[in-house]
Amino acid sequence: MNDRLRLFSYWRSSAAYRVRIGLNLKGLPYDIASVHLLRDGGDQHTPAFRAANPQGLVPVLEHGQRNLRQSMAILEYLDEVWPSPPLLPATARDRQRVRGLAQLIACDVHPLNNLRVLQYFEREWHVPQPERDEWVRHWIGDGLAAFESMLADHPSTGEFCDGHAPTLADICLVPQVYNARRFNIDLGKYPTIQRIEAACLALPAFDAARPEMQPDAPQPT
Known part of the structure; x- marks a missing residue:
């Protein structure tokens, strides 16, 4: 899969922080799309972002035409698609x-x-x-x-x-x-x-x- 990755993130979001670490450990290039959670009531409540994630939460990882949600599920997805280095032990x-x-x-x-x-x-x-x-x-x-x-x-x-x-x-x-x-x-x-x-x-x-x-x-x- 060669589709560019784009991470909808907020700098201080713990869940987005997890996914940034995972992407970096895998050595995967990605773009950041900032979702400001406080300004003007929060970008996460806009119709445009709700279309990407109906929960109105970051992170969302865009991989080609797919929007991947929930940080733990995203991290396991990264581990399955790009298994090296692994994020889970062998046994x-x-x-x-x-x-x-x-x-x-x-x-x-x-x-x-x-x-x-x-x-x-x-x-x-x-x-x-x-x-x-x-x-x-x-x-x-x-x-x-x-x-x-x-x-x-x-x-x-x-x-x-x-x-x-x-x-x-x-x-x-x-x-x-x-x-x-x-x-x-x-x-x-x-x-x-x-x-x-x-x-x-x-x-x-x-x-x-x-x-x-x-x-x-x-x-x-």
């Missing part, structure tokens, strides 16, 4: 572990601090900012504590979450740690996570995917 047991770690973040932690959830709290229930921030810190901290315990002293944990090459678990972990820092969560309680994050960010594929490296990121003043 069923290790693949299950990696998927479990990845889904802990993508299914249990991230949805609770997603932008649309926080906007609903503000718009419909008028929850003040300090309480919204505490909600985020609670659920990220709860998830990272579980993630840390699943990594620490586990025989499959290596330089990365599973062995000595990044997998789907690392792809999900790094954006969530970025969010933890945004909300001033003390990461000192998670030494294994910190070590693995540093190993990931030392790789060009992770470094280039950082939010601040994106073309739609605000420029320093």
Whole structure:
């Protein structure tokens, strides 16, 4: 398949961040189409974007005539179409572990601090900012504590979450740690996570995917 890839992304979206890492690890060239989630009520609500994704969420990966949705499904699609380097381990047991770690973040932690959830709290229930921030810190901290315990002293944990090459678990972990820092969560309680994050960010594929490296990121003043 030689169709050019185009990623509908927002610089600070965790889910889009995951897909950027995956594309970079695969060495796949792609274009960025910025979807600003805050300006003028959010580009994700426009009819043009809703045609690409009726959920009004990023990311969407355009591959030829197809619009691919949901970051985890996109990443597994990339792994099936471009299998090298793999994002999942070779054995069923290790693949299950990696998927479990990845889904802990993508299914249990991230949805609770997603932008649309926080906007609903503000718009419909008028929850003040300090309480919204505490909600985020609670659920990220709860998830990272579980993630840390699943990594620490586990025989499959290596330089990365599973062995000595990044997998789907690392792809999900790094954006969530970025969010933890945004909300001033003390990461000192998670030494294994910190070590693995540093190993990931030392790789060009992770470094280039950082939010601040994106073309739609605000420029320093």
